[in-house]
Amino acid sequence: MQIPKDAKLKARELFESSLDDSGRPDSAKALSIADLVVKAAPRHSIQILREFARLIRLETAKHHVVIESATMLEQGTQGSILKTLQDRDGGAVTVEVKVDPALIGGARIRLGSEVWDASVLSRLLALNS
Numbered sequence: 001m002q003i004p005k006d007a008k009l010k011a012r013e014l015f016e017s018s019l020d021d022s023g024r025p026d027s028a029k030a031l032s033i034a035d036l037v038v039k040a041a042p043r044h045s046i047q048i049l050r051e052f053a054r055l056i057r058l059e060t061a062k063h064h065v066v067i068e069s070a071t072m073l074e075q076g077t078q079g080s081i082l083k084t085l086q087d088r089d090g091g092a093v094t095v096e097v098k099v100d101p102a103l104i105g106g107a108r109i110r111l112g113s114e115v116w117d118a119s120v121l122s123r124l125l126a127l128n129s
Contacts, residue, residue, distance in 0.1 A: 003044075003047045003050070003051055004044050004047060006044070007043075007044035007047040007048045007051065008047075008051055010042070010044075010048050011047075011048045011049075011050075011051035011052040011055060012051075012055065014033050014037070014048070014052050015052055015055040015056065015059075017029070017033065018030040018033050018052075018056065019059075022091060024059065024060075024063060024091070025056050025059050025060055030052075030056055033052070034049060034052065034053075037049055037052070061112050061113070062089075062111075062112035062113075063089060063091070063092070063093050063094065063111075063112070064093065064094045064095075064096065064111070064112070065082070065085050065093050065094070065095050065096070065109065065110065065111045066096045066097075066098065066109070066110045067081060067095065067096070067097050067098070067107060067108075067109050068097075068098045068099075068100045068103060068107060068108040068109075068110075068119075069097075069098075069099060069100070069103065069106070069107040069108075069119075070099070070100065070101055070102075070103040070104055070105050070106065070107075070119070070120075071099060071101075072097075072099055073097065073107070078097065081107075081109065082095055085109075085111055088111075089111065093111065102121060103119040103120065103121045104119065104120035104121050104124070105119065105120040106118045106119040106120050106121075106122075106123075107119060108122070
């Protein structure tokens with residue numbers, strides 16, 4: 001189902017008002033805005049809330065890094081990667097570290113929609129294609 005244009009615009013306005021001074025979603029503001037929408041029950045409120053949640057989720061993902069490696073990374077290596085990503089992102093990022101033996105070696109780093117894949121598995125798959 002397609003979201004009405006006015007609902008999309010309203011969700012965008014609400015999203016922009018939920019951002020903090022650094023331009024990142026403020027969870028307290030977002031919750032209070034969602035609560036106000038539920039209480040006011042404007043036309044297309046379900047679509048407004050879905051779009052609002054989608055925008056918050058996408059913006060939050062831009063500042064979330066997932067580091068995958070075949071074995072657990074040393075703290076120094078992990079810290080170095082994190083510092084580089086924080087400098088690149090311009091602030092704090094949330095970190096999730098995963099061990100995936102299927103990677104064989106190397107690492108795969110995902111920040112938002114960007115992926116840097118230096119795993120042995122990706123290189124073997126590239127050779128195979």
